Amino acid sequence: RKEVEQDPGPFNVPEGATVAFNCTYSNSASQSFFWYRQDCRKEPKLLMSVYSSGNEDGRFTAQLNRASQYISLLIRDSKLSDSATYLCVVNSLLNDYKLSFGAGTTVTVRA
Amino acid sequence: GAVVSQHPSWVICKSGTSVKIECRSLDFQATTMFWYRQFPKQSLMLMATSNEGSKATYEQGVEKDKFLINHASLTLSTLTVTSAHPEDSSFYICSARGSSGSQETQYFGPGTRLLVL
Numbered sequence: 001r002k003e004v005e006q007d008p009g010p011f012n013v014p015e016g017a018t019v020a021f022n023c024t025y026s027n028s029a030s031q032s033f034f035w036y037r038q039d040c041r042k043e044p045k046l047l048m049s050v051y052s053s054g055n056e057d058g059r060f061t062a063q064l065n066r067a068s069q070y071i072s073l074l075i076r077d078s079k080l081s082d083s084a085t086y087l088c089v090v091n092s093l094l095n096d097y098k099l100s101f102g103a104g105t106t107v108t109v110r111a
Numbered sequence: 112g113a114v115v116s117q118h119p120s121w122v123i124c125k126s127g128t129s130v131k132i133e134c135r136s137l138d139f140q141a142t143t144m145f146w147y148r149q150f151p152k153q154s155l156m157l158m159a160t161s162n163e164g165s166k167a168t169y170e171q172g173v174e175k176d177k178f179l180i181n182h183a184s185l186t187l188s189t190l191t192v193t194s195a196h197p198e199d200s201s202f203y204i205c206s207a208r209g210s211s212g213s214q215e216t217q218y219f220g221p222g223t224r225l226l227v228l
Contacts (some may be wrong), residue, residue: 020145026158032214043204043219049211087154091215098216099206103154 003027006088006102013078013109020074021105023088030100033064033072036087037103044087047073078109114138115207117220125228127220130192134205138157140185141207145217146178149202161188161205 006023013019025033033050048055050062050071061074071090073083088102114137116127122130134144142163142203147155159180160168165182192199206217 032216034211034214034216041202041224043222046211046216046218049214049216089216098157098160101154 002102003100004088004090004102006105007104008103010106010108013107015078015080015109015111017075017078018076018110019078019107019109021107022070022072023087023102023105024068024070025088025090025100026069027092027100028069028092030069030090030092032091033062033071033100034089035071036089036101038085038087040085044089044101047086051083053075064078075107078107080109080111081102083107115141115205115218115220117223119223121223121224121226123226123228124195125150126200128227129193130207130225132190132192132197132203132225134188134190134207134220136186136207138191139207139209141188141209142185144182144188145151145206145208146188146190147204147206149222155204155209162227163188192225195225197227200225200227 004025005048011019028094035047036044037047038044048057050064059076063072085104087104091099118134119162144161149155158173161180161182163182168224169175182188204222206219209218
């Protein structure tokens, strides 16, 4: 079983729509959680950290459910520039802070 | 966020050539850097952890004699793909440990696309 699993999508949504997707992680000792964004043929860039109480950053809202071991990302009022692959990333002190990546969820926002 | 650079961004070489990729942390000191490889439509796969002043730690299945890592200073790690073959063609990305708020994470370089003919 992969350590981090994501629905690959793609999620095709119109501009202005709300899109949400989850990822699950298998290591219950995971301590830190992140969403990264990766554009085609580019490196991953940190979008936001995910905190236990949930957190927002502009149009982006992240939630963490430790009991069920999943993380979610919600994008409100989608923009064309939100089209990208979103990577769910976790790390653990027990894994010497190595990051474990999901394969990514592709989001395409159309005009 | 922290800035990490990589050079070169593109390499096209003949089979059997050795290729050296540099990863630099530009505005901070990085005692630990990481090297990843990503094939099309797949997730990043960690190849090795590069530790300043000591030997790199390789992930299972990664040949240490083929992928030579040197972390000679607090701002520079290099990956040398020795005797590259077409199956080594991939997107190689380095990262450096940093912090995001209270959480430790990694910041990525822009990556190096290697095409071995």
